[in-house]
Amino acid sequence: MLRRFVSNNQVGKVVAANVAKSFTKHQTQTLALKSWSTLNAKRTYASKQPPRLTSETYSYVKRDAKYKQLTPTDVEAFKTIIGSKGSIITDEVPSDLDFYNEDWMRKYKGQSKLVLKPTTTEQVSEIVKYCNQENLALVPQGGNTGLVGGSVPVFDEIILSVANLNKIRSFDNISGILKCDAGVILETADTYIKENGNYIFPLDLGAKGSCHVGGVVATNAGGLRLLRYGSLHGSVLGLEVVLPNGEIMNSMHALRKDNTGYDLKQLFIGSEGTIGIITGVSILCPPRPNAFNVSFLGVESYEMVQKVFQKAKNELGEVLSAFEFMDNKSLKLTKSHISSPEPLEGEHPFYVLIETSGSNAEHDSAKLETFLESSFENELILDGTVSSNESEFKNLWSWREMIPESSAVGGGVYKYDVSLPLKDLYSLVEAVNERLEAAGLSSDTDASTSVISAIGYGHVGDGNLHLNVAVRTYSKEVEKCLEPFVYEFVSSKNGSISAEHGLGFQKKNYIAYSKSEQEVKMIKQLKNIYDPKGIFNPYKYV
Amino acid sequence: MLRRFVSNNQVGKVVAANVAKSFTKHQTQTLALKSWSTLNAKRTYASKQPPRLTSETYSYVKRDAKYKQLTPTDVEAFKTIIGSKGSIITDEVPSDLDFYNEDWMRKYKGQSKLVLKPTTTEQVSEIVKYCNQENLALVPQGGNTGLVGGSVPVFDEIILSVANLNKIRSFDNISGILKCDAGVILETADTYIKENGNYIFPLDLGAKGSCHVGGVVATNAGGLRLLRYGSLHGSVLGLEVVLPNGEIMNSMHALRKDNTGYDLKQLFIGSEGTIGIITGVSILCPPRPNAFNVSFLGVESYEMVQKVFQKAKNELGEVLSAFEFMDNKSLKLTKSHISSPEPLEGEHPFYVLIETSGSNAEHDSAKLETFLESSFENELILDGTVSSNESEFKNLWSWREMIPESSAVGGGVYKYDVSLPLKDLYSLVEAVNERLEAAGLSSDTDASTSVISAIGYGHVGDGNLHLNVAVRTYSKEVEKCLEPFVYEFVSSKNGSISAEHGLGFQKKNYIAYSKSEQEVKMIKQLKNIYDPKGIFNPYKYV
Numbered sequence A, B: 001m002l003r004r005f006v007s008n009n010q011v012g013k014v015v016a017a018n019v020a021k022s023f024t025k026h027q028t029q030t031l032a033l034k035s036w037s038t039l040n041a042k043r044t045y046a047s048k049q050p051p052r053l054t055s056e057t058y059s060y061v062k063r064d065a066k067y068k069q070l071t072p073t074d075v076e077a078f079k080t081i082i083g084s085k086g087s088i089i090t091d092e093v094p095s096d097l098d099f100y101n102e103d104w105m106r107k108y109k110g111q112s113k114l115v116l117k118p119t120t121t122e123q124v125s126e127i128v129k130y131c132n133q134e135n136l137a138l139v140p141q142g143g144n145t146g147l148v149g150g151s152v153p154v155f156d157e158i159i160l161s162v163a164n165l166n167k168i169r170s171f172d173n174i175s176g177i178l179k180c181d182a183g184v185i186l187e188t189a190d191t192y193i194k195e196n197g198n199y200i201f202p203l204d205l206g207a208k209g210s211c212h213v214g215g216v217v218a219t220n221a222g223g224l225r226l227l228r229y230g231s232l233h234g235s236v237l238g239l240e241v242v243l244p245n246g247e248i249m250n251s252m253h254a255l256r257k258d259n260t261g262y263d264l265k266q267l268f269i270g271s272e273g274t275i276g277i278i279t280g281v282s283i284l285c286p287p288r289p290n291a292f293n294v295s296f297l298g299v300e301s302y303e304m305v306q307k308v309f310q311k312a313k314n315e316l317g318e319v320l321s322a323f324e325f326m327d328n329k330s331l332k333l334t335k336s337h338i339s340s341p342e343p344l345e346g347e348h349p350f351y352v353l354i355e356t357s358g359s360n361a362e363h364d365s366a367k368l369e370t371f372l373e374s375s376f377e378n379e380l381i382l383d384g385t386v387s388s389n390e391s392e393f394k395n396l397w398s399w400r401e402m403i404p405e406s407s408a409v410g411g412g413v414y415k416y417d418v419s420l421p422l423k424d425l426y427s428l429v430e431a432v433n434e435r436l437e438a439a440g441l442s443s444d445t446d447a448s449t450s451v452i453s454a455i456g457y458g459h460v461g462d463g464n465l466h467l468n469v470a471v472r473t474y475s476k477e478v479e480k481c482l483e484p485f486v487y488e489f490v491s492s493k494n495g496s497i498s499a500e501h502g503l504g505f506q507k508k509n510y511i512a513y514s515k516s517e518q519e520v521k522m523i524k525q526l527k528n529i530y531d532p533k534g535i536f537n538p539y540k541y542v
């Protein structure tokens, strides 16, 4: 049972002093509850409706005639390269291709007739050389959990999946440096380094059971641990990349410091398959904390959320490992989708989830207790609970982690993942709800409207808001009401139109909302240098 | 007085339990003792001998005739651009140019006849446009504390100093994001954010009183806090850069997450002035810890140093903020140079300095005590002391921080800053000493030899060794004995020939010891794209 304390100073004080019991590493064997990802063997989608073809939904995008159409000769050539160990999926049984052509949200669907799954970097290189020579376009694909339509073809591009490049190459349990193939599943990597030296992967996200280590690097994913462990630009030490001309850049360095020349690997972190196929990753992993605590709080207003954050940063300092917020609607949607016990009794306008993790359970609990006590005393929080064992820990986290999936079960979801200055973070959600209502498009009860509601949640600690517009059905009208409005709003506050998910297909035409003309010019110049024929992931990014 | 405990389990246990008293932020107003940097108003050098011209010492390097020689018309043009506020130094009084032509080690000396100190980014852009058009080569210069000859000209290149671009632009004390001009002194920035919200600059180094924020970004400096706060590739959020064609890349973003396009700024972090002049920096600063502890330990062997490190990582976890080691010879050299009380009574083969910093003084001290007690019990350490107030803290740190300067007072110093796998870190120092002795070049008593001795110290936590060869006089013979031997050794262990200091002039020809042919090709390609005429920092880097 979860223990509670209510916002009566006396009670709060007494109970808070008792509840914050960190549990130690032995109790946290399977900390991560990702019900979406564990269902992965049988793939679940964000939407039940099968997606329309991207080329139909976005009919203004035309296939570029410069790319050759696939021929049987090409397929034979690929068979020769891949040999018997890798695998090739053709349109013999067309539905075999669906998984690779459709994205997780079911917003996009490509028409590829060929999926290649090589088993070595050299095979990837040979395939790319052939495509380059023959002007065949291709889409690098990881776990296909991307949220901007970047991982699936738009037309008939060949899909090059790295799923069969899936070996841990080495792990040094003195330095914490992991070297692995790009196709290793994120959760597999995390489990491996936990079991071989008690380390932790410096990144965690809801899709960890399916997404690849290479995929998170290709999208520069952020996720739940960024607040504590920083961005991949800091923790990735080396990459192996196949360039669009087929050359292999072997930069699998394993040094924490190396100042010899421009840091080439950085270009590929967040490049979304447009200038290189990542085949290997070398990454620095921190020691796994011994103790974890999580606290779930009810808060009166977004202003208070900010105050709680400031206070947490100052008082929890180095043990603060996550600070997530969600609005009332997010919790409501989740409630209708999951069966776990609710974290708090009453309803509150906002909720905050705070995680601490550190090397000493007693110290962490003491810090959290002191913080919670004084937060009550200062009336920053209305209600709250603290996990006192692993299943409570998992349950509390599930209320945050299940939001993405829950927001899609009504039919579909438009997802915007933006960076905004902290003070403006929530105003976007309010503005979007007003706009949808004014247009008569939104109602959480009237089933004839397209939109159920717009909800907001995300990584406050990183200034990162997820705006999810839960819909009964995808519609042009709703999309027009949302775009470019959302991008204009973000741009007016000097935010980023993509904090984490990237540009992909969805935001190809919107980069100018976040980057200057000079920057866009330089980005295009780099694309052009590495991929002059434009064979990698066309119709996307820039 | 420093309290001590000796490696008698009983005593160690009792004393350790009493000494580890963290002191709080109020006591640490002026934590950083950098006697070198405080002397900066009147510049001190590593060597007393005035340097020889680089063109004489390295006579095989020839001036490239493609660069125009400076004319009075050029000087007039620059005067028009800079106007009356900036400043221009010409060879009217030749010695005025010395500071800018000579590096800190006094190993290199250029022959520039012109130093330009613009006051705005637009002026920098105009100057560069003019140089580009006229084929005038230039050297971007920050605080001129670089250690590889990168910051001074080789021949008559114009020096473009950003020292007059020295304003804090903004500091957001909610997010900790600092925006400043490139020419702001590192220590000034650190003090500013301490006073305006109790934040800390995520990087610290011995030259902080002179080096610039832009300079540390241009060299991707590492320093003393990297273990805790990670590399600049993770913490720099935005840059403003003047490109070799004079265009301004304004990427002064202030977002912790922004995935819209290739991360252009990364290219300039560590580019050592070869493809852009950094004029502005936006950087994420962490909250300043409330409590600091430092402990200085005597250790029997390098093997034990590694064991102590492993233990510290596990037990001190998130509060471990520095782990530095030094050999006996390093301490001896320092002893002859500074007057502070010695940290430990007896002599030991190796010394370790451990710093903790955190949000709760009591917790930190408890962690450190437990760690020290069991280190004694397990006979990992022979002797040790813990600071119990600020002046002791500063004194202990000074024994580490004064090594670079101390190793140069005998005449000069050859500095190698390399990354190596932890287990091989110290073997390089041993190999070099053997080699110098075998060649009859080294003796710490016989003043007729060039070399006093080779010492080793550095950031164990980052796998980063500083090998300093203290000499009575710089000599070709010694240099030949050291190079390429040192680089070959490092390469054979898959290390990096430059962990922190960069390539500059010193290592231009040695990059292949750390990077593959493919990587070098790609690095040269980038140089060529951004600076096709090669006017930025010629004769250096690649």
Ligand SMILES: Cc1cc2nc3c(=O)[nH]c(=O)nc-3n(C[C@H](O)[C@H](O)[C@H](O)COP(=O)(O)OP(=O)(O)OC[C@H]3O[C@@H](n4cnc5c(N)ncnc54)[C@H](O)[C@@H]3O)c2cc1C
Pocket: A036, A104, A139, A140, A141, A142, A143, A144, A145, A146, A147, A150, A151, A152, A162, A182, A204, A205, A206, A207, A210, A211, A212, A213, A214, A215, A216, A217, A218, A219, A220, A221, A222, A223, A224, A272, A273, A274, A276, A277, A278, A279, A404, A405, A500, A501, A504, A537
């Ligand atoms: C439930 C859920 C939760 C999520 N939570 C977060 C979150 O908290 N934070 C966050 O940042 N993201 C989140 N995401 C999105 C996130 O971007 C992806 O989950 C992940 O980073 C993509 O990895 P993947 O292997 O699935 O890549 P894919 O989806 O296969 O590909 C994504 C992009 O990267 C490219 N790519 C993939 N692999 C390679 C490779 N080896 N070489 C070159 N290019 C490649 C593709 O071409 C495509 O453009 C979430 C997604 C889901 C479904």
Ligand SMILES: Cc1cc2nc3c(=O)[nH]c(=O)nc-3n(C[C@H](O)[C@H](O)[C@H](O)COP(=O)(O)OP(=O)(O)OC[C@H]3O[C@@H](n4cnc5c(N)ncnc54)[C@H](O)[C@@H]3O)c2cc1C
Pocket: B036, B104, B139, B140, B141, B142, B143, B144, B145, B146, B147, B150, B151, B162, B182, B204, B205, B206, B207, B210, B211, B212, B213, B214, B215, B216, B217, B218, B219, B220, B221, B222, B223, B224, B272, B273, B274, B276, B277, B278, B279, B404, B405, B500, B501, B504, B537
């Ligand atoms: C006592 C001492 C201790 C040191 N300790 C460390 C240490 O612990 N860790 C470490 O990493 N380094 C250390 N260093 C060396 C370190 O590289 C420099 O101190 C610092 O990073 C350089 O900054 P600066 O402003 O002095 O740059 P400079 O020395 O002026 O220039 C260094 C290089 O960067 C370029 N550059 C400088 N400013 C700009 C700009 N605005 N735009 C473009 N290019 C520019 C120059 O062209 C040159 O190639 C130390 C140096 C000294 C003297």
